[in-house]
Every structure is written in structure tokens, then in C-alpha cells.
Amino acid sequence: AQSVAQPEDQVNVAEGNPLTVKCTYSVSGNPYLFWYVQYPNRGLQFLLKYITGDNLVKGSYGFEAEFNKSQTSFHLKKPSALVSDSALYFCAVRDKDRDDKIIFGKGTRLHILP
Amino acid sequence: GAGVSQSPSNKVTEKGKDVELRCDPISGHTALYWYRQSLGQGLEFLIYFQGNSAPDKSGLPSDRFSAERTGGSVSTLTIQRTQQEDSAVYLCASSPRGGAGVGEQYFGPGTRLTVT
Numbered sequence: 001a002q003s004v005a006q007p008e009d010q011v012n013v014a015e016g017n018p019l020t021v022k023c024t025y026s027v028s029g030n031p032y033l034f035w036y037v038q039y040p041n042r043g044l045q046f047l048l049k050y051i052t053g054d055n056l057v058k059g060s061y062g063f064e065a066e067f068n069k070s071q072t073s074f075h076l077k078k079p080s081a082l083v084s085d086s087a088l089y090f091c092a093v094r095d096k097d098r099d100d101k102i103i104f105g106k107g108t109r110l111h112i113l114p
Numbered sequence: 115g116a117g118v119s120q121s122p123s124n125k126v127t128e129k130g131k132d133v134e135l136r137c138d139p140i141s142g143h144t145a146l147y148w149y150r151q152s153l154g155q156g157l158e159f160l161i162y163f164q165g166n167s168a169p170d171k172s173g174l175p176s177d178r179f180s181a182e183r184t185g186g187s188v189s190t191l192t193i194q195r196t197q198q199e200d201s202a203v204y205l206c207a208s209s210p211r212g213g214a215g216v217g218e219q220y221f222g223p224g225t226r227l228t229v230t
Binding site: 049107 | 153216219
């Protein structure tokens with residue numbers, strides 16, 4: 001079965017600095033990888049995904065993620081953090097061995113400090 | 115177009131009562147998921163449907179929880195004899211199985227359940 005891991009419960013970054021939220025995965029075959037965001041008191045939203053092609057994927061709100069096959073990672077990045085980026089971020093993978101079920105990581109809370 | 119809708123948005127019930135939560139997915143989405151989220155916490159997977167069948171029910175916490183999906187569309191999550199630990203936000207998401215949006219989940223606003 002496929003799985004994802006988010007090793008950090010919380011990440012603190014000063015406004016204007018680059019941010020990284022980590023995600024590693026364990027899959028058989030080629031992975032489908034996703035990032036979702038949950039802003040305070042709002043629903044979960046899709047940010048970006050990797051299926052194939054360019055290892056650097058660009059998504060909403062200036063976020064991007066880099067697929068690294070050798071390190072089995074799919075870290076979320078942004079060059080310059082905004083206070084409004086403070087939210088709960090989830091990494092996810094599609095489990096082809098379980099009828100395409102989407103598996104979520106436990107989430108990482110991102111705090112951008114003004 | 116219309117997104118995923120859930121009803122009711124809020125439900126307060128007494129311990130021991132049964133509740134039904136409804137999810138209307140995006141038209142044409144074959145996959146439907148139910149999750150539970152306690153305040154500010156991660157997502158707890160409950161059950162997953164592909165069409166009307168549920169390949170994975172492994173997340174249902176107990177036999178008090180059940181879910182069904184009819185016509186490949188609307189789904190109902192039923193909790194019998196509710197307990198205080200059932201209090202949480204119940205989220206529904208739908209997803210296309212193929213095409214450009216494959217794997218992308220679209221979440222509803224959730225039902226906030228409070229068991230008193």
C-alpha cells in the first residue's frame with residue numbers, strides 16, 4: 001500500500017523568507033502526489049499535483065512543489081512567505097493498489113510570523 | 115458550477131440519538147470520501163466509495179457508523195447511538211476517477227456535529 005509522511009507537525013517561518021513543508025512518500029510504481037491547504041475556519045482546497053512530466057509543479061497562491069524520485073519526496077515550497085499563508089497543509093498520494101484511494105498525511109501547521 | 119454540498123451544516127444532538135449526514139458530490143465524480151476532523155487536527159479517513167460500492171470501509175470507528183451511496187451520487191453517513199466522542203466536523207469530498215482532474219478531491223464545507 002502507498003503512504004505519505006509529513007515529518008513536521010509545525011513549521012514557523014518569518015514573513016518574506018522562503019518556506020518549505022516536507023512530504024515523503026512510499027509507493028509502488030509512479031506516484032500521483034497532491035498538496036491541499038486548509039485555511040482557518042475554511043474548507044480544504046486543492047493546491048497542486050504531480051502526475052508526470054516536470055519535477056517542479058506550480059500551483060495556486062504562488063506555491064510550488066518539487067518531485068524528487070531518488071529521495072521519494074514532494075516538498076511544498078514558496079520563495080517568499082506571507083502571513084496569509086498560515087494554514088494547515090496536507091500531502092496526499094493516490095493508492096493504485098487500493099482502488100485509487102487517496103491517502104492523506106497527518107498535516108503540517110504552517111505559522112508565518114510577521 | 116456547483117461544488118460538493120453537505121447538510122446539515124451544523125447538528126446538535128443528544129447522546130444516544132441517531133444522526134444522518136448527507137453529501138451531494140459534484141456531478142460525474144465517481145469517487146466519494148468521508149473524513150472526520152477534530153478541531154484543528156488532521157483528517158481521519160472513514161470510508162471511500164467508487165460508484166456505489168465501498169472498497170474501503172476500514173476507517174469507520176465502530177459498528178455504530180455506516181454509510182451508503184445510491185445512484186453513484188448522494189451519500190449518507192449514519193451514526194447510531196451517538197456518543198460525545200463523535201463530536202467533530204464530518205467532511206465529504208468527491209473526485210473524478212479519470213481525466214485531467216484525476217485524484218483531485220473537492221471538499222464540501224463539512225457538517226459540524228456536537229453531541230451533548
